[in-house]
Amino acid sequence: MSWTRNVLRVNLTNGSISKESLNMKWANDYLGQRGLATKYLVEEIDPKCDALSPDNVMIMTTGPLTGTSASTAGRYSVVTKSPLTGTIACSNSGGYLGNEMKNAGWDMVIFEGKSPKPVYLYIENEKAELLPADELWGKSVWEVDELLHTNHQDPLLRIAAIGRAAESGCLYAAIVNDLHRAAGRSGVGTVMASKNLKAVAIRGTLGVGNLDNPEAFFKAAEDGKKILADNAVTGEGLPALGTQVLMNIMNEMGGLPTRNHREVQFEGAGKISGEAMLEPRPGDGRANLTTNGACFGCTIACQRISTVDKTHFSVKDKTKYHGNSGGLEYENAWSFGADCGVDDLDAITYVNFLCNEDAVDPISLGVTIAAAMELFEEGAITVKETGGMELKFGSAEALVWAVEVTVKGEGFGKELGLGSKRLCEKYGRPELSMTVKGQEFPAYDPRSLQGIGLAYATSNRGACHLRGYTVASEVLGIPVKTDPLETEGKPELVKAFQDASAVVDSAGICAFSTFAWTMEDIAPQIDAACEGDWSAERCLEVGERIWTMERDFNLAAGLTGKDDTLPKRLIKDMAASSGPAKGKVNELDKMLPQYYEIRGWTEDGVPTDETRSRLGL
Numbered sequence: 001m002s003w004t005r006n007v008l009r010v011n012l013t014n015g016s017i018s019k020e021s022l023n024m025k026w027a028n029d030y031l032g033q034r035g036l037a038t039k040y041l042v043e044e045i046d047p048k049c050d051a052l053s054p055d056n057v058m059i060m061t062t063g064p065l066t067g068t069s070a071s072t073a074g075r076y077s078v079v080t081k082s083p084l085t086g087t088i089a090c091s092n093s094g095g096y097l098g099n100e101m102k103n104a105g106w107d108m109v110i111f112e113g114k115s116p117k118p119v120y121l122y123i124e125n126e127k128a129e130l131l132p133a134d135e136l137w138g139k140s141v142w143e144v145d146e147l148l149h150t151n152h153q154d155p156l157l158r159i160a161a162i163g164r165a166a167e168s169g170c171l172y173a174a175i176v177n178d179l180h181r182a183a184g185r186s187g188v189g190t191v192m193a194s195k196n197l198k199a200v201a202i203r204g205t206l207g208v209g210n211l212d213n214p215e216a217f218f219k220a221a222e223d224g225k226k227i228l229a230d231n232a233v234t235g236e237g238l239p240a241l242g243t244q245v246l247m248n249i250m251n252e253m254g255g256l257p258t259r260n261h262r263e264v265q266f267e268g269a270g271k272i273s274g275e276a277m278l279e280p281r282p283g284d285g286r287a288n289l290t291t292n293g294a295c296f297g298c299t300i301a302c303q304r305i306s307t308v309d310k311t312h313f314s315v316k317d318k319t320k321y322h323g324n325s326g327g328l329e330y331e332n333a334w335s336f337g338a339d340c341g342v343d344d345l346d347a348i349t350y351v352n353f354l355c356n357e358d359a360v361d362p363i364s365l366g367v368t369i370a371a372a373m374e375l376f377e378e379g380a381i382t383v384k385e386t387g388g389m390e391l392k393f394g395s396a397e398a399l400v401w402a403v404e405v406t407v408k409g410e411g412f413g414k415e416l417g418l419g420s421k422r423l424c425e426k427y428g429r430p431e432l433s434m435t436v437k438g439q440e441f442p443a444y445d446p447r448s449l450q451g452i453g454l455a456y457a458t459s460n461r462g463a464c465h466l467r468g469y470t471v472a473s474e475v476l477g478i479p480v481k482t483d484p485l486e487t488e489g490k491p492e493l494v495k496a497f498q499d500a501s502a503v504v505d506s507a508g509i510c511a512f513s514t515f516a517w518t519m520e521d522i523a524p525q526i527d528a529a530c531e532g533d534w535s536a537e538r539c540l541e542v543g544e545r546i547w548t549m550e551r552d553f554n555l556a557a558g559l560t561g562k563d564d565t566l567p568k569r570l571i572k573d574m575a576a577s578s579g580p581a582k583g584k585v586n587e588l589d590k591m592l593p594q595y596y597e598i599r600g601w602t603e604d605g606v607p608t609d610e611t612r613s614r615l616g617l
């Protein structure tokens with residue numbers, strides 16, 4: 001079981017709060033977290049609704065393993081309709097909030113409607129109340145965190161909040177919990193702001209119980225931890241270098257998108273890599289990386305805790321940003337670094353702090369700035385729009401300025417806050433937007449990794465590496481090595497990774513565990529925690545059901561198979577200019593029809609009646 005079986009429903013329009021029972025039939029069919037909350041969402045909203053209207057619903061949700069002693073099991077997700085893409089949105093975060101929600105006795109919190117005034121939700125075990133947030137509105141996440149800890153006189157309160165970016169309409173605003181863990185993608189923070197909900201603060205002391213077979217569970221969890229400890233990636237690479245272990249690897253294989261995907265290798269990669277974060281810097285002689293850290297219950301500990309050099313030009317407040325905070329992960333180091341052509345480690349660390357402080361998705365922001373830099377260099381944007389700033393590739397000053405104005409929603413930052421697609425359309429160059437379904441690309445080039453191109457094109461929330469991380473196979477050889485330049489077998493590989501991602505995100509564990517765990521390692525932990533038989537096969541069948549349900553939501557929202565595509569730059573106009581993929585574009589047209597066929601979808605990308613019936617949809 002491992003469920004509290006309690007759902008908290010909060011109607012923000014009239015302020016009513018009620019308790020209801022978790023639908024255990026749905027928990028059986030959709031496992032939890034991503035899958036289960038999506039099932040609730042599709043039953044409760046019109047997929048065509050305006051994502052920023054009171055008609056949208058936002059669900060904060062845990063999985064059956066969240067809060068248990070399984071490694072990495074501190075996760076929660078935010079499920080809603082995305083204002084950035086118009087698709088389903090599901091953003092996953094670590095830290096301690098998910099565990100606290102479970103310990104307070106709630107599996108899920110459903111927010112409906114829109115509050116007439118700014119409020120925050122305070123939960124202390126079974127007590128839940130909406131409190132005024134007038135003094136919090138207009139403040140950053142870090143300021144909200146400090147104020148709520150002080151006001152409630154409780155240092156153990158776990159807080160998730162939105163910052164100024166969400167309030168000013170940035171379409172890719174995040175929700176940040178525990179100061180630097182984020183439900184980052186697809187604009188879930190923007191939806192929260194549209195509901196006048198500034199924060200959720202939780203204190204839970206009830207404990208997590210109800211494991212179906214405690215003895216079997218503790219054995220499965222211990223076996224899982226041993227596998228993580230013995231694995232080179234989860235036992236050594238991630239604790240030492242974090243996901244930044246990938247910067248030099250991706251650059252060497254020619255898969256590091258550079259200057260808005262004009263190139264695939266960055267001459268400054270070494271200066272912004274995980275290895276560089278360990279080096280003493282010239283200014284103050286300290287290393288960028290202070291230590292590593294871990295989310296609740298995690299035995300991998302990939303988090304980076306970093307400092308910025310106090311003498312660096314970007315640090316205007318000499319005390320505020322010198323403190324330890326969430327440091328660079330590969331995606332952020334890439335989006336602000338290689339994709340903007342910037343090799344200044346302190347500048348990109350500083351702007352990453354700003355993203356934590358005001359809750360913005362650093363992937364979307366960095367990629368949008370990269371597009372703006374190309375628009376500037378092409379003359380489509382001028383100093384007239386930027387107020388005098390020369391928005392050129394490679395300029396750390398321009399990067400810092402662009403992030404500062406966006407997180408505060410000031411001037412040209414308002415336009416950057418609309419994302420790459422809308423920005424490039426506005427300035428008449430839509431082809432310069434590196435997005436799928438309106439969401440900005442992560443840090444792997446589809447010309448150099450054929451599989452990840454198909455995964456981006458077919459991802460249910462727009463371009464995303466976490467919805468089908470074929471990089472594991474195409475680069476790291478996990479679970480088997482495949483040739484990144486080869487298209488054969490990639491449709492099967494993408495489907496397998498996508499279905500597995502749906503299981504992992506629904507269980508309450510971290511995606512990084514799958515560098516070491518296969519479904520054969522995960523299923524026994526779910527099986528011992530939950531009622532019924534959860535074999536690896538059943539888990540993957542549930543994963544496919546979840547994926548197809550998300551697809552159906554998107555189709556009902558108005559998307560079609562035509563949205564399963566990549567920018568022309570990557571499939572036709574601009575072949576990779578160096579490295580092993582030199583001369584290659586992504587061959588999506590070869591892979592997509594096979595992918596649809598394997599999924600049991602029509603040639604237009606619609607699940608057939610037979611497929612829906614097979615999956616019980």
Ligand code: SF4
Pocket residue numbers: 072094095293294295296298299300301302303510511512513
């Ligand atoms: S692997 Fe990293 S992100 Fe995942 S739970 Fe552990 S510390 Fe958090």
